[in-house]
Amino acid sequence: MSHIAVFGAGSWGTAFATILAHGGNDVRVWGRRPELVAQINSGVNEDYLPGVDLPSGISASTDPAEVTDGAEIVILSVPSQSLRTNLADWGPLLHDDKIVVSLMKGIELGTTKRMSEVIHEVAGVPSERIAVVSGPNLAKEIVRQQPAASVVACPDLEAADTVAAVCSTSFFRPYTSTDVIGAELGGAVKNVIALAVGMASGLGFGDNTKATIITRGLAETTRLAMALGADPRTMSGLAGVGDLIATCMSPLSRNHSFGVKLGEGMSVAEVTEQTKQTAEGVKSCASILDLARAHGVDVPITEQVNRVVHEGVSPQDMVSVLLSRARKHEMD
Numbered sequence: 001m002s003h004i005a006v007f008g009a010g011s012w013g014t015a016f017a018t019i020l021a022h023g024g025n026d027v028r029v030w031g032r033r034p035e036l037v038a039q040i041n042s043g044v045n046e047d048y049l050p051g052v053d054l055p056s057g058i059s060a061s062t063d064p065a066e067v068t069d070g071a072e073i074v075i076l077s078v079p080s081q082s083l084r085t086n087l088a089d090w091g092p093l094l095h096d097d098k099i100v101v102s103l104m105k106g107i108e109l110g111t112t113k114r115m116s117e118v119i120h121e122v123a124g125v126p127s128e129r130i131a132v133v134s135g136p137n138l139a140k141e142i143v144r145q146q147p148a149a150s151v152v153a154c155p156d157l158e159a160a161d162t163v164a165a166v167c168s169t170s171f172f173r174p175y176t177s178t179d180v181i182g183a184e185l186g187g188a189v190k191n192v193i194a195l196a197v198g199m200a201s202g203l204g205f206g207d208n209t210k211a212t213i214i215t216r217g218l219a220e221t222t223r224l225a226m227a228l229g230a231d232p233r234t235m236s237g238l239a240g241v242g243d244l245i246a247t248c249m250s251p252l253s254r255n256h257s258f259g260v261k262l263g264e265g266m267s268v269a270e271v272t273e274q275t276k277q278t279a280e281g282v283k284s285c286a287s288i289l290d291l292a293r294a295h296g297v298d299v300p301i302t303e304q305v306n307r308v309v310h311e312g313v314s315p316q317d318m319v320s321v322l323l324s325r326a327r328k329h330e331m332d
């Protein structure tokens with residue numbers, strides 16, 4: 001049995017804690033709010049995962065030192081844009097050879113850094129001890145123990161395997177990889193593509209349109225990932241096309257649902273007001289666009305999503321602009 005700390009008591013932090021508890025581990029979850037911590041200690045998380053009974057083996061606390069004391073692995077699952085601030089407090093607790101795992105799927109605004117880069121920079125954790133878990137893993141399906149797989153990526157394959165071992169269960173199958181860049185890029189860009197697919201859905205378009213956006217979304221994700229040094233094969237795996245399909249097609253996806261509401265005519269401010277949970281693509285569309293521009297990579301869907309979300313362009317205009325682009329070879 002391993003002792004594992006999970007920072008973040010939202011949907012995915014709690015759902016991942018349930019995987020770890022089913023794997024027979026002692027799991028301690030850090031949460032910001034005492035009321036939510038009390039709920040988890042009584043076996044539920046009604047705020048984020050209503051109607052789900054948490055397995056035994058999970059306890060929660062608001063004290064970062066208490067959850068990390070004796071932990072061999074520390075899992076981070078907070079909104080990407082708050083990670084840097086959080087690590088200013090938690091950084092000193094992440095040493096002593098602990099493996100630090102990012103579950104987050106976003107790119108930092110301003111710096112265009114991936115979450116593993118932020119962890120390395122702020123907390124001083126060596127890259128060989130930073131792993132990323134990414135794949136088609138909608139929290140509400142995972143807590144119902146519906147079968148799914150994911151990728152654990154780390155430059156040190158032994159560390160990736162250590163993480164994979166603790167989250168292997170009868171319903172969750174982790175594969176290992178050393179392609180951290182590919183796993184992180186796949187996870188972050190699919191949220192932006194899911195916003196675009198959601199908008200198309202909200203505008204009343206059908207499956208041809210959605211499949212077109214997903215396929216061309218994969219093309220731009222692959223271009224960017226390769227420019228950053230990722231293995232292109234990761235894009236045809238679980239952290240690439242796997243997660244892209246799940247997020248773009250599922251009504252459980254917050255990014256997809258956010259896009260649907262925009263397509264139906266609501267404003268970004270109205271949808272944001274209604275959205276209690278993290279839809280990473282809304283912020284990361286801007287940082288991913290900056291990252292792509294810095295590397296001279298064309299990301300037309302991301303560019304248009306950013307125009308809708310941050311420049312007030314209508315979803316209908318987004319579609320018109322994408323369809324009126326100059327003709328080109330499909331594989332360029």
Ligand SMILES: NC(=O)c1ccc[n+]([C@@H]2O[C@H](COP(=O)([O-])OP(=O)(O)OC[C@H]3O[C@@H](n4cnc5c(N)ncnc54)[C@H](O)[C@@H]3O)[C@@H](O)[C@H]2O)c1
Nearest residue numbers: 009010011012013077078082103104105137138139277278
């Ligand atoms: N929900 C999923 O199905 C899922 C699956 C895979 C990956 N992810 C990724 O996991 C990450 C976390 O997502 P989530 O679904 O748990 O989000 P969530 O909105 O459900 O929960 C976020 C948690 O972070 C806390 N939080 C918010 N602001 C904070 C701050 N400033 N400091 C500390 N804590 C703060 C919230 O209180 C909440 O407990 C995201 O990057 C998301 O893309 C989510």
Ligand SMILES: O=P(O)(O)OC[C@H](O)CO
Nearest residue numbers: 135136137138253254255
């Ligand atoms: O609900 P979303 O849109 O944040 O997507 C959740 C997961 O990333 C799906 O793998």
